[in-house]
Amino acid sequence: MTAKRSSGMAARRAKLGLLDAFPRLTGQTKYTVAMATKGIRVLELRLRILDLLRGYDVLTVRMLHYRLVSTFDYPNDRNFFKRTQYSLKVLRRLFPELRAKFEDPTRQVSNPMMPRPGIELWHEKSSLEVFSRRLAERYHVPTLAERGFGSLTMFFKAVVRAKKRGVRKILLLTDHDPSGLLIDRITRREMPIEVERIALTMEQIRRYRLPPLRVKRSDSRAKEYIRKFGDNAWEVEALPPKALLSIIRKKIVENLPKGFLEGLKSQEEAARIVRPLEREMVRGLREEAMKMRRKGLSAQQILSALRRRFRPRP
Known part of the structure; x- marks a missing residue:
């Protein structure tokens, strides 16, 4: 037997052994991925992605990256994030149904006849808005993505517009980094409505032992941030998805007007009847x-x- 043939047989045995390590995936799924993948480590990553996705209805790519980092000890760096993106692109092509977990092409607008609770859920990232929208819509809470919040002036103007819409409180999700913590400075000023930053906090970072990223020193606010928190920053999407949904749900329910849930239930029941x-x-x-x-x-x-x-x- 030649060395080349022996090496090929060993590679096939390794692949078969790897496929057996994922009993929750169907044989057809594993075969499809194996046929489209070269390299045992790449195959392992793609099978792990599919196995993780079984547990979620909706997710962001960044969240998937952090689940892989936390569960399998992959490096939390740009190179691995790109590898994850590419493998996910391949898997979406092989299994088009996966797209529904990351996209929402049929966004539904809440019935305008239904009551609004006077609160809104704001996100620093549009991908997070897609992730949390389904939960927020259960309580008829509008969601908004204000990418980056550019400046104090930009954020303040957005809050003023919200007040004109009848909003009394904003629940805010931002990264724990120089730009995200800009909101802490803003909310210490007099604001036309209340703004509560519900994530990401240092308490949440410690509780869930979130993996850090290096602070971008190019950010004009980096110097003050590093003086207070050191060289590490953390992303909201590093939170376990179920934990993040739990945080959002808890804060929404806490801020609903008295009797709102009962009234909402009655109106939804009436709508169902007719x-x-x-x-x-x-x-x-x-x-x-x-x-x-x-x-x-x-x-x-x-x-x-x-x-x-x-x-x-x-």
Whole structure:
């Protein structure tokens, strides 16, 4: 047996042994990944990604990176993040259904007839907004991504706009870094509404033993930050996803107006009850509109006639 053939057989045995180490993945899934992957370490990373994703409905790429770092002791650096991004790109191509875990192409707007609690959930990163939106919408809490919050002036103007929308309090998610902690300085000033930074805090960093990143010294605020906290910074997405959702849920519930949940439940129940009737009414309106259209009526004439006929009595 030649050395080349012997080496090839050893590589195949190693692959088979690795596939056996992931019993929760189907045989077809493992075979598909193995056929599209060269290198035992790359295959191991991709199988670990698939195994981790089984436990989450929605995730950001940065969160996935931190789950891999925390669970398997991969390096928390830019090089490994790029490797994760590339492997995820390959896996999305192989398994298109994975895209739903990282994207939200069918964002639904909350029913405007439903009550709003007067609070909003703001994020420094748009990817986090996608992650938390589903939870926030359960309580009809609007979400907003204000990337980077550029400056004190920019943030203050955003808060003023929120007050005009009827918001009484903002729950804020930022990294623990020079830019993220800029908000601490802002909220010590007189603000038109209350702003509470719910993550990332030093207590959360210590509790979950989050992996650090080096502070970007190019940031104009780095000098003051390093004097207070040292050379390390931490990202919100380093938090375990379930822990982050728990933090958000707890703070939302704490800040809901008294009786809000009971009222919301009643309105949602009423909406559920009339939904079949709404569908019947829509069908009826469309049929009437088609009849009028055949008679040559214009769109405006059809709308006027339908309004007179179906508008609810006061």
